[in-house]
Amino acid sequence: MKYFIVTYGCQMNVHESEKLASICEKMGYELAEKREDADLIVFNTCAIREGAEERVFGNVGALKKLKKKKPSLIIAVCGCSTQKESTANYIMNTFPFVDIVIGTFNMPNFEAYVNAVKTGRQMELLKEGEIDEQIPYKRTSGDNAWVNIMQGCNNFCTYCIVPYVKGREKSRSEENILKEIREVLAEGKYKKITLLGQNVNSYGKDLVPSVSFAKLLKDICQIEGNFGLTFMTSHPKDLTDDVIDVIAKEDKILKEIHLPAQSGNNRILKLMNRKYTREKYLDIIYKIRTAMPNARITSDFIVGFPTETEKEFEDTKSLIEEVGFDGIFAFMYSPREGTVASQMEGQVDDLVKKRRVNELLTLEKKIQKNKKNN
Ligand code: 5AD
Ligand code: SF4
Numbered sequence: 001m002k003y004f005i006v007t008y009g010c011q012m013n014v015h016e017s018e019k020l021a022s023i024c025e026k027m028g029y030e031l032a033e034k035r036e037d038a039d040l041i042v043f044n045t046c047a048i049r050e051g052a053e054e055r056v057f058g059n060v061g062a063l064k065k066l067k068k069k070k071p072s073l074i075i076a077v078c079g080c081s082t083q084k085e086s087t088a089n090y091i092m093n094t095f096p097f098v099d100i101v102i103g104t105f106n107m108p109n110f111e112a113y114v115n116a117v118k119t120g121r122q123m124e125l126l127k128e129g130e131i132d133e134q135i136p137y138k139r140t141s142g143d144n145a146w147v148n149i150m151q152g153c154n155n156f157c158t159y160c161i162v163p164y165v166k167g168r169e170k171s172r173s174e175e176n177i178l179k180e181i182r183e184v185l186a187e188g189k190y191k192k193i194t195l196l197g198q199n200v201n202s203y204g205k206d207l208v209p210s211v212s213f214a215k216l217l218k219d220i221c222q223i224e225g226n227f228g229l230t231f232m233t234s235h236p237k238d239l240t241d242d243v244i245d246v247i248a249k250e251d252k253i254l255k256e257i258h259l260p261a262q263s264g265n266n267r268i269l270k271l272m273n274r275k276y277t278r279e280k281y282l283d284i285i286y287k288i289r290t291a292m293p294n295a296r297i298t299s300d301f302i303v304g305f306p307t308e309t310e311k312e313f314e315d316t317k318s319l320i321e322e323v324g325f326d327g328i329f330a331f332m333y334s335p336r337e338g339t340v341a342s343q344m345e346g347q348v349d350d351l352v353k354k355r356r357v358n359e360l361l362t363l364e365k366k367i368q369k370n371k372k373n374n
Contacts, residue, residue, distance in 0.1 A: 001028060001029050001030070001039045001040070002029055002030050002031065002032035002037055002038045002039055002040070003021070003024040003025075003029035003030070003031065003032060003038055003039070003040040003041070003042065004031070004032045004034065004035045004037070004038035004040070004041050004042070005017045005020055005021060005024075005041075005042045005043075005044060006035070006041070006042070006043050006044070006059065007044045008043070008044065008045050008046040008052050008055065008056060008079070008081075009044075009045070009046025009047075009048060009052060009079075009080065010046065010048070011146060011194070011196055011232065012148070012196050012197075012198070013044050013046060013079060013080070014140075014141070014146070015137070015146040015148060015196055016044060016079070016107065017042075017044045017140075018137040018138050018139055018140055018141075018146070019107070019108075019132070019135050019136075019137050019138075020042055020044060020078075020107065020110060021137075021138040021140065022135060022136050022137055022138040023110045023111050023135060024040060024042070025138060026111070027111055027114065035063075035066070036066065038073070039070075039072065039073060039074065040073075040074045040076070040114065041063065041066075041073065041074070041075050041076070042076045042077075042078065042110075043056055043059065043060060043075075043076070043077045043078070043079070044078055044079040045077060045078065045079035045080060045081035045082055046079065046080055046081060047079075047080040047081040047083070047084065047087070047161045047165055047336070048080070048160075048161060048162070048334075048336075049331065049332075049334035049336075050334045050335075050336075051334070052081070053081050053087065056077070056081055057091075057094075060075070060077060060091065060095055060098060061094075061095060063075055063095075063097065064095070064097055067097040074099050074100070074114060074117055075097060075098045075099050075100070076098075076099060076100035076101075076102070076110070076113070076114070077091055077098055077100070077101050077102075078100070078101070078102045078103070078104075078106070078107055078110070079103075079104060079107075080104055080161070080162075080165040080166065081165075082101050082102065082103055082125070083103035083104045083105070083125060083164075083165040083166075084103075084161075084164070084165060084337070084338070085125060086337065088101045088103065088123060088125055092121070092123055098121070099117045099121055099122065100113045100114065100117065100121070100122045100123075101121075101122070101123040102122070102123070102124055102125065103124075103125040103126060103165070104129075104165055104166060104167075105125075105126035105127070105128060105129030105167070106124050106125065106126050106129075108129070108132040108134070108135060127167075128167045128168075129167070130170070131148070131150075131151050131170055131172055133172070133176055139184075139190075143189060143190055143191040143192060144190065144191075144192040144193075144194055145181075145184045145190040145192070145193055145194070146194050146196050147177060147180055147181055147184070147193055147194065147195050147196065148172065148195075148196045148197070149171065149172055149177055149195045149196065149197050149200060149203050149216065149231075150169060150170060150171040150172060150197040150198075150199075150200070150202075150203055151166060151167070151169075151170050151197070151198075152166045152167040152168045152169045152170055152198065153166060153168075153169060153198040153199055154168055154169045154199075154202070155199060155235065155273070155275075156273060156340075157262070157272050157273050157274060158271065158272055158273045158339060158340035158341040158344075159272060159302060159305060159333060159334075159336065159339060159341040159342075160336070160339065161336040161337075161338070161339060162198055164338055164339070166198065169198075169199065169202060169205070169206055170206060171203050171204050171205070171206050171207050171211075173207065174204070174207075174211050174215075174216055174219065177195075177216065177220075178219060178220065178223065181193055181220055181223055182223055185223065185225045185227060190227065191226070191227055191228060192227060192228045192229075192230065192254075193220070193227055193228070193229050193230075194230050194231065194232065195216075195220075195229070195230070195231035195232075196231070196232065197231075197232075197233070198233065199233065199234075199235045199238065200213060200231045200232065200233065200234060201213050201234050201235055201238035201239050201240070201243060202235070202238050203216055204216060212242065213243055214240070214242040214243045214245070214246045217229070217231075217243070217246045217247070217250065217253060218246055218250065220252075221246075221250040221251075221252045221253065227252060228252060228253075228254045229250075229252045229253045229254065230253070230254040230256060232258050233258055233260060234257060234258065234259050234260075235260075236259055236260075236261065236274070236276045236280070236281050236284055237274065237275040237276045237280075239257075239259065239284055241287065244284075244287050244288055244291050245291065247291075247292065247295075248291035248292050255292045255294060255295040255296065256295065256296040256297075256298070257288060257295060257296070257297050257298075258298045258299070258300075259281075259284070259285075259297060259298070259299055260299055260300035260301075261281050261299045261300070261301060261319060261323075262274060262300060262301060262302050263301065263302065263305065263308075263312075263315070263316050263319075264278050264315040264316040264317070264318060264319025264320070265278065265308075265312040265313075265315035265316060266278055267312060268305050268307075268308055268312055268315075271305065271306070271307070271341070271344070272302075272305060272341070273340075278315065278319060281319070282319075282322065282323070285297065285323050296326040296327075297323065297325055297326055298325055298326055298327040298328065298329075299320075299323075299325050299327075299328050299329075300328070300329045300330075300331065301316055301320070301328060301329070301330045301331070301360060302330075302331050302332075302333050303316065303330060303331070303332060303333065303353055303356035303357050303360060304332055304333040304348035304349075304352060304353030304356055304357075305333045305341065305348070306333070306341055306344035306345065306346045306347050306348065307344065307345070307346035307348075308333075308348055313356050313359075316360070317359065317360070317363055320360065320363055320364070320367070321363070321367070324367055324371070325364075325367065326368075326371070327364070327368075328360065328364050330357050330360035330361060330364070331357070332350070332353035332354065332356075332357050333348065333353060335347065
């Protein structure tokens, strides 16, 4: 019996699939080389943009033929996209050959859903869930080990679906995180530890007593061994001076920071509910560069947020030039059902979004070329 997992979206999902893989192997399944060889196919989905969801629907639809050839094949769809009831229902109704549709919070119980398939199709969407500390990971990312430090997000940026599908912020205990990292390093295979969370800088605020992200970083660096430590993703509103200090001082922490700005215009940042201004963002960059002149700084940008004018888009370009990022990801704004921005007047035309995204990519190439020549 073999399993195959198809993962969409961010590193958190890649890591979540490492847990699904370990559940499949505990059930006696072995990893298949390709989906055609599998007896159990799992889609771990992403909801961040419409494109990611459409790819899932296309790929799930394509399994109809496989299921016809092998009726015993079990097909499961889980993750952020199916956490939304409308999408879960759509999949149940459109693809009768899909056996299991579950949301993000049901995934620790994956084994039970597979076992119950004998009695019929399964669909369940829990609304919230605790972080699972029991199921191990089948690590699949070479010499990098992902370590989840928290789940969920409290920020409600107006364009973002994450708080709706991952729930509120919940931090793992520092003790459990340190224990996991010690065990990972004891295996001797890993040279890099990457801490994961939607907003790692607010780590520990919900713990009693609270623990700061800076303290967590310091304590991890005390663990013996030769390893590099990095983390994602940071929110500019929460990246405090003490965190910048720790990154600068601790040799084990890689001097790289992914700090999504999203826009360079204050009116748009406000509409996005990002809780910082262009000036505040530049101030943080200045602090990082002062403490670590060679730090690698990368960012995310969204173009075509509702009502974004040409002039406001130019502010994003000028911010990118001013900072001279070491890499950027540029996305066309994608309305997500249930978010505040999807209801805003002044949605921007797709063609305009496409042109703006291309302009950012051209600018990005120019910056990287100049950096190489300098
Ligand atoms: N449309 C486009 N991009 C988005 N992102 C998040 N939500 C959306 C959306 N609705 C981008 C942000 C974030 C990255 C992971 O995805 O830039 O930092
Ligand atoms: Fe989404 Fe904003 Fe939370 Fe990031 S901080 S996951 S963009 S709501």
